Each structure stands twice: as structure tokens, then as C-alpha cells.
Amino acid sequence: xxxxxESKKTIVLTGxxxxxxxxxxxxxxxxxxxxxxxxxDCRKPPFELKKTRFYRMSLTETLADSKLVDLLKNEEIDxxxxxxxxxxxxxxxxxxxxxxxxxxxxILNCCAALKVRKIIMSSTTEVYGAHPSNPNFLSEDYxxxxxxxxxxxxDKIEAENQFLAFAKKHPETIVTILRPCTTLGxxxxxxxxxxxxxxxxxxxMGYDPLVQFVHEDDVMRAFKLILENDCPGVYNIVGxxxxxxxxxxKIAGKLSLPIPSPLLYPFVQLMWYAGIFAxxxxxxxxxxxLSVADGERAKKIGFKPKYSSKDALLSFLGxxxxxxxxxxxxxxx
Amino acid sequence: xxxxxxxxxxxxxxxxxxxxxxxxxxxxxSELEKELGHHPRKEKxxxxxxxxxxxxxxxxxxxxxxxxxxxxxxxxKVKPLFDFLYYNYWRVRVQGVKNVPSEGRxxxxxxxxxxxxxxxAMIGLAVHNxxxxxxxxxxxxxxxxxxFPFLGTFMYRIGGVRACQENAERLLxxxxxxxxxxxxxxxxxxxxxNRYQLQRFGRAGFIKLALKTGSPLIPxxxxxxEEIHPMxxxxxxxxxxxxxxxxxxxxxxxxxxxxxLIPLPSKWSIYFGEPFDFHKTYxxxxxxxxxxxxxxxxxxxxKIQEMVIEGLKQRRSTWFG
Numbered sequence: 001x002x003x004x005x006e007s008k009k010t011i012v013l014t015g016x017x018x019x020x021x022x023x024x025x026x027x028x029x030x031x032x033x034x035x036x037x038x039x040x041d042c043r044k045p046p047f048e049l050k051k052t053r054f055y056r057m058s059l060t061e062t063l064a065d066s067k068l069v070d071l072l073k074n075e076e077i078d079x080x081x082x083x084x085x086x087x088x089x090x091x092x093x094x095x096x097x098x099x100x101x102x103x104x105x106x107i108l109n110c111c112a113a114l115k116v117r118k119i120i121m122s123s124t125t126e127v128y129g130a131h132p133s134n135p136n137f138l139s140e141d142y143x144x145x146x147x148x149x150x151x152x153x154x155d156k157i158e159a160e161n162q163f164l165a166f167a168k169k170h171p172e173t174i175v176t177i178l179r180p181c182t183t184l185g186x187x188x189x190x191x192x193x194x195x196x197x198x199x200x201x202x203x204x205m206g207y208d209p210l211v212q213f214v215h216e217d218d219v220m221r222a223f224k225l226i227l228e229n230d231c232p233g234v235y236n237i238v239g240x241x242x243x244x245x246x247x248x249x250k251i252a253g254k255l256s257l258p259i260p261s262p263l264l265y266p267f268v269q270l271m272w273y274a275g276i277f278a279x280x281x282x283x284x285x286x287x288x289x290l291s292v293a294d295g296e297r298a299k300k301i302g303f304k305p306k307y308s309s310k311d312a313l314l315s316f317l318g319x320x321x322x323x324x325x326x327x328x329x330x331x332x333x
Numbered sequence: 334x335x336x337x338x339x340x341x342x343x344x345x346x347x348x349x350x351x352x353x354x355x356x357x358x359x360x361x362x363s364e365l366e367k368e369l370g371h372h373p374r375k376e377k378x379x380x381x382x383x384x385x386x387x388x389x390x391x392x393x394x395x396x397x398x399x400x401x402x403x404x405x406x407x408x409x410k411v412k413p414l415f416d417f418l419y420y421n422y423w424r425v426r427v428q429g430v431k432n433v434p435s436e437g438r439x440x441x442x443x444x445x446x447x448x449x450x451x452x453x454a455m456i457g458l459a460v461h462n463x464x465x466x467x468x469x470x471x472x473x474x475x476x477x478x479x480x481f482p483f484l485g486t487f488m489y490r491i492g493g494v495r496a497c498q499e500n501a502e503r504l505l506x507x508x509x510x511x512x513x514x515x516x517x518x519x520x521x522x523x524x525x526x527n528r529y530q531l532q533r534f535g536r537a538g539f540i541k542l543a544l545k546t547g548s549p550l551i552p553x554x555x556x557x558x559e560e561i562h563p564m565x566x567x568x569x570x571x572x573x574x575x576x577x578x579x580x581x582x583x584x585x586x587x588x589x590x591x592x593x594l595i596p597l598p599s600k601w602s603i604y605f606g607e608p609f610d611f612h613k614t615y616x617x618x619x620x621x622x623x624x625x626x627x628x629x630x631x632x633x634x635x636k637i638q639e640m641v642i643e644g645l646k647q648r649r650s651t652w653f654g
Contacts, residue, residue: 132479135499136401141500205484210402210489242400246389261482289479290495 010036010075011227014059014107015084017043019188020122020180024081024223025052031224038072059084059103060095068110079118079227082107085159087124088191089152089279104159108166108191114124114256118174119163125236126183127157130291132210137294140179140234149282160234167232167264168206174230178222180237181293184312185216186319196252197320202268203245205258207288208275210242215307215315222303231301236293240308245287251310252317261288356457385582401471401504402489411491418451419458422598423557427459429605432551435466438505438607440447441512441541443553444531444637445520448562448581451596452555456512457492459603471504472512480576498538505546512553513539516629517579522567528559529645537630540611544620549608552633554640557601560651562586600654602647604640611635 015021016039025045028034029052039045042058055071057064084103090096104121111119128138129146147154160177167175182192195201214237222237231295249256259267261284268284271277285291295305307315343361345354378386390396390406408477433439436557443456453472460470471495479485494500496513504511514520519532543550566582585593611619611629617623648654 112632132485133476133495133497134495135501136494137503139499206484206486208486242402244398244402247396250389 002202007092009078010038010072011079011081012038012040012072012075012077013081013083014040015082016045016054017041018083018085019087019183019190020219020223021083021203023187023220024083025176027220027224028052034227037077038075040068062097064103065106065109065113068106069113071155072110072114077114077116080107080111080116081120081122081223081227083122085122085156086152088194089150089283091275093151096152100155100159101162104162110161112166112170116173118176118230119166120178120223121160122157122223123160123177123179125179125238125291125293126153126286127160127179128291128293129153130285130289132289134290134292136210136290137292138236139294140236140297143304149285150280164234165309174232176226177232177234178219178226178237179234179293180214180219180222180324181239182211182213183216183219184316186315188216188316191283193316194278196248196254196255196316199254201249201254201256202264203249203256203258204261204264204284204288207261208246209286209288209290210244210245210292211248211286211309212238212242212267212292213309213316214239214305214311215312218305218307218312221306222298225301229275233297234305235298236295237298237303237305238293238295238309239305240314241293241310243309243313248313251313347483366644374407382563400491401492403471403492404490407428407490408492415454415458416462418425419455419462420615422653423455423561423601425455425459425557425601425603427463427605431465432458432605432608433460433464433468433510434551434608435464435468436508436547438508438548439551440505440539440548441470441510441553441605442539442633443514443555444529444641445511445514446523446528446563447558447596448521448583449594449596450514451561452558453493453512454491454529455558455601456555456603459605460510465644468510470510470512473501473514475518475578476522477576477578487526492544498542501542502546505542505548506542506562513542515634522579523559523564523579524567525559525565527583528563529556529641530639531634532576534630534634536628537639540626540629540633543609544612544615544617544626547612548612549615550609550633551611552636552640553604554604554606554637554644555601556604556641556644556648557599557651560599561596563597576639598653600648602644602654604644606636609636610646 011034013021013025016025022045023201025039026047028037029050035051035127037052039052039054040057042056044054082104085100086096127144127146128134128142129148131145144157147157163177167173184193218239219237258301265281265284268277272280343358355423413545421425436529441456443452446452457470457472461467469492471492471494472487478488479495501511501513515534516532517535520621523532542548561581562581564583567579569579572578572580583593587593614641615625
């Protein structure tokens with residue numbers, strides 16, 4: 001691990017309209033150590049930019065790699081952070097497949113052409129999949145079985161593999177992949193928060209796996225840590241401790257209906273097709289089986305989560321309650 | 334405080350033990366409660382709610398579970414049932430429990446039997462009830478258990494952990510006692526005619542664990558578990574769609590329906606043998622020597638087989654010991 005010198009070099013971010021991308025961009029905007037920032041996305045970041053240069057561009061268009069190289073060839077690019085990934089299961093699998101697989105390929109071609117010093121990718125611990133034969137704490141080297149049932153996760157694993165292959169091919173480049181687990185906090189929105197916002201939830205009867213959470217601020221802290229220090233490799237970013245799902249629902253004060261899994265799977269799939277539920281039935285596995293990642297490796301490089309799993313959940317729930325109250329006020333006035 | 338504003342102290346009388354004082358204090362307190370008209374309300378809880386609090390825990394009790402999901406309150410709830418099995422039903426007799434280390438890590442290696450894995454729980458109880466330090470033991474569970482509703486959840490709440498190298502290593506590094514059954518499914522699903530014959534010890538993962546983590550191995554023989562569900566036939570074809578390794582046929586099992594799940598009351602004995610300290614003899618580098626590992630594994634197997642034979646010699650009757 002080498003400390004990075006104070007440099008005037010450029011940092012490029014993709015996917016700055018998404019949650020991780022926009023949060024990290026906000027952090028970097030505040031940080032005077034990073035004067036040159038370039039943001040690339042097909043939508044504008046959701047706040048006003050002061051020093052960041054924003055280029056509107058879709059990574060799925062043909063020859064996006066050449067266009068990117070033309071755009072960035074006069075810059076001295078130090079770090080490339082690739083965050084243009086959807087986090088909630090999509091309905092339009094084809095478009096997302098284009099973005100995740102082909103977009104990643106374009107980004108890596110561009111990085112190779114520009115000889116970028118360091119590339120960082122955001123992934124998720126869902127790539128391990130939920131499986132009854134999982135160890136209680138999945139290390140970074142464990143087999144990724146999330147793609148067996150879900151094409152969306154298969155694409156994500158494939159994108160990770162592209163990065164790992166790139167690291168083999170270009171040993172001079174520092175390649176880091178971060179896998180945050182379920183991220184909760186006051187601002188984050190994904191299919192899991194949608195699930196936790198419902199007042200009546202469905203559980204799989206008889207299954208009560210242990211789950212873990214990480215706070216959004218901790219995820220940002222991890223990304224900044226990787227920016228400041230050079231740590232090649234894959235890292236799980238998780239909060240301390242685990243909670244059984246039943247405990248999570250109890251803390252959240254939700255009413256939960258236990259439904260036998262042979263009935264629940266087709267029902268959830270139907271609701272997913274109808275656009276009422278935020279995730280297809282393959283995600284029910286995460287309510288049935290264990291999928292908890294081990295955060296030891298990230299601790300060794302100096303990542304200390306400030307929130308435990310339970311604190312992250314409480315932070316999310318507290319913000320949620322405040323939002324609900326505000327919503328009431330708005331309807332009244 | 335009484336009406337005159339004087340405080341009455343309860344003093345320990347001459348020659349009175351603390352227990353007697355505590356009892357006096359309790360009776361005095363209950364008297365006071367009656368005087369003040371305080372009656373703790375006894376509500377009738379509906380059966381469904383009882384079941385719910387049993388399974389999901391009470392709203393008001395502090396939650397204590399460790400990183401593997403062992404729920405201390407749940408253990409307290411189910412312990413009476415297991416204690417009944419231990420003391421009254423199978424009347425477990427324990428020998429050599431001093432061989433289990435009082436502190437630090439240890440790997441209890443035992444023969445597996447009985448169609449349903451009661452032996453893991455009983456070994457744990459033997460150490461908890463009869464060892465001077467009353468240590469808790471974690472046991473490793475076959476992963477097919479986690480396919481089933483309720484069963485997998487129950488197992489991890491009482492301290493079972495899915496059997497794999499990563500989990501066992503983590504437990505040992507945290508200085509737990511861990512029970513392993515190297516025979517696995519082959520042992521527990523033995524035909525009754527093969528009772529007390531130890532099956533092959535798999536890939537000797539437990540030896541690697543002991544060498545890697547520097548844990549002593551305690552060879553353990555369980556006598557009596559073979560007779561709780563004597564398997565006279567097993568069907569693997571019917572078991573496949575259910576995701577179980579086998580469907581047992583015992584004298585009671587399909588015949589009496591759910592009643593057949595009640596195990597038979599044989600008399601059990603558990604023998605803990607002298608620990609093997611392979612990590613001291615061979616050092617951690619021996620992990621890569623597969624030949625040596627297999628040899629050591631066979632050595633442990635022979636030792637447990639000898640202990641089983643010895644235990645059977647001492648046993649005069651299956652049901653009365």
C-alpha cells in the first residue's frame with residue numbers, strides 16, 4: 001500500500017446519476033485535494049456542480065470507447081471510477097446487459113488506451129448469491145454463485161471478471177473492486193429499501209437467515225480510502241454484526257406474513273411482471289438462505305465502518321419516519 | 334418502609350447461610366407485595382402467540398446472538414427439553430470428560446449415528462452439564478438441513494453451524510469447542526446391520542483444521558445412539574425430490590406416522606478419549622502433506638473404533654446399560 005502523492009491529476013467517474021456515483025461525486029466536490037473531476041453519464045448529476053466537468057454520454061452507444069478516448073486524451077487521468085451499474089433488478093434485461101457488459105468493455109478499452117494508473121469498480125455482495133451451502137462468512141475468493149438464477153447478477157459477475165482479466169493483462173494498473181453489501185441510510189434508494197418501506201411484508205415461511213447491512217456513509221468512506229491509497233484486489237465492504245431477518249422486521253415494526261415458499265415464488269414473479277414488486281422471485285433466495293460477506297480484508301487496509309449492521313438499519317428507519325411525517329405535512333398544506 | 338417511617342433491615346442471623354437469607358428476603362418481598370395489593374397480572378396468552386414468542390423471541394427480552402446466529406434466549410427455552418432427553422430418556426453416562434480442555438480451542442471428533450443427528454446435541458450437553466467449566470460446544474451441521482423450513486433456522490439458533498472448512502476454522506480461531514463427525518451422512522445413515530462400524534472418514538478435513546488452527550483433537554465414542562432409530566431400509570430414490578440424502582425406514586417410522594419420529598429410549602454412554610496433539614508433533618506445515626494427513630485421519634478413526642468396541646464390551650443391555 002503506497003500513499004498517493006498530492007497530485008493535480010484528473011479523476012473520472014461514470015454513473016454519476018446513480019446513488020453511489022452521485023454520493024461519491026458530492027464528496028469529491030467538497031474535497032479540495034481533487035481539483036480535476038470529470039463526470040460521465042447519460043443523465044445530469046442531481047445537484048449543482050462547482051468544479052466537476054460533466055459530459056453527457058451513453059456507454060451503450062457504438063464505439064463509445066473511441067469517443068471516450070477522444071474526449072479524454074488531453075487529460076492526465078490518474079483514476080477511473082466505474083460506477084455505471086444499476087443496483088435494482090431491471091425489467092429491460094437487454095438494455096442493462098448492454099450497459100453492464102458492453103459498457104464495461106468500452107470503459108476498459110478506454111483505460112488501456114489512456115494508460116490509466118488506477119481503476120475502481122463498484123460491485124455488490126449479491127454476486128455470491130444466497131445458497132444453503134454458503135459458509136457463514138463469504139470471503140472475497142469464494143465462488144460467486146449469484147448468477148445461477150439471475151441474469152442481472154450474471155452480467156455483474158461478468159463485468160467483474162472483465163476487470164479481473166484486465167488486472168491480469170495489465171499488471172502495471174491498479175485494479176480495485178469494491179463489493180458493498182446491502183446499503184442502507186437516509187438517502188439510498190434501491191429495491192431493498194422499497195421492500196423495507198412497505199408496512200406489510202411477505203416472508204418465506206420457516207426461513208430466517210442472517211443478514212448484514214452497511215451504511216451509505218461507510219461505503220463512501222471506503223471509496224475515498226481506495227482513492228487515497230493504492231489497494232489492488234477485491235474487497236467486501238460490510239458493517240459489523242449480523243441480524244436475523246425476523247429481527248430486522250421487528251426493529252422496523254413491520255407486519256410480516258409468512259408464506260410457504262412454493263406459493264410465494266410464483267406469486268412474487270407474477271407481481272414482478274405486473275410491475276407491482278420491485279424484484280423478481282429469484283431475490284427471494286436472499287430471504288431464505290445465508291449470504292453474508294466477510295469484511296476482514298477491508299479492515300486490513302484500514303477500513304473501519306462507523307455503523308454496525310443494526311445502526312445502519314436504524315439510521316435508515318429513522319430517516320424513513322421523518323420522511324413519512326414530511327409527506328403528511330405536504331398533503332395537509 | 335412501614336407506616337411509622339422506620340426502615341426494617343433484614344439481617345443475616347448467626348449461622349444462617351446466604352441462601353436462607355435470600356429465601357427469607359423473597360418471602361418478605363412477596364408478603365410486602367400482598368400488603369401493598371400488588372398482584373402481578375397473569376394474562377392468558379393464546380397458543381399462537383406463545384408459539385410466536387417461542388420462535389421469534391419476546392418483544393421485551395434483550396437480544397443476544399453471536400455472529401453465527403446462536404440465540405442464547407432460544408437455547409434457554411429449548412434446554413429443558415434436551416435436558417429431559419439427556420437425564421431421563423437416554424440417561425447419558427459420561428466418561429473422561431476431563432479430556433475436554435477447560436479453555437481454548439478444541440475439536441471433538443465423534444462417531445455419527447442415529448438417523449437423526451441427536452448425538453451432536455448430546456455431546457454438547459455432556460460437556461455443558463458434566464464438565465467442571467460447563468463449556469458450550471458448537472457443532473457442525475450437514476448443509477441439506479438448511480434446505481428445509483424451520484429446521485435450518487432451529488439448528489443455527491441452538492448453536493449449529495453449517496459444516497465447511499471456513500466456518501470450522503473461524504470457530505476454532507475464536508477458541509470455541511467444535512464437534513465434528515467426519516463420517517458425515519455415511520455414518521448417520523448407516524443400515525442397522527452395520528451399527529457401530531465406523532465408515533470412511535472423507536477427505537480428512539478435520540485433521541487439516543487441527544493442524545492449521547493448532548487445536549487438540551478429542552476422540553469421542555457415542556454408544557447407544559445407533560438404536561434410537563434402527564434403520565432397516567433406506568430409499569434414496571424417493572428422497573431425491575425432497576432434497577434429503579435418504580428416506581429412512583425404521584420399525585416405527587412410516588408405520589406410525591409422526592409418532593415414528595419419537596426416538597427409542599436406549600441407554601447412552603459417551604466416552605471422551607485422550608486428546609491427540611498433532612499440531613505440536615507435526616507443526617502447521619504438515620497441512621500440505623496429504624499422505625500424512627490421511628494417515629493421521631485413519632489413526633483417529635482406529636482410536637474411535639477401539640473406544641466404540643470397548644464401550645460395547647462394557648454395555649450389558651441396550652436399554653438399561
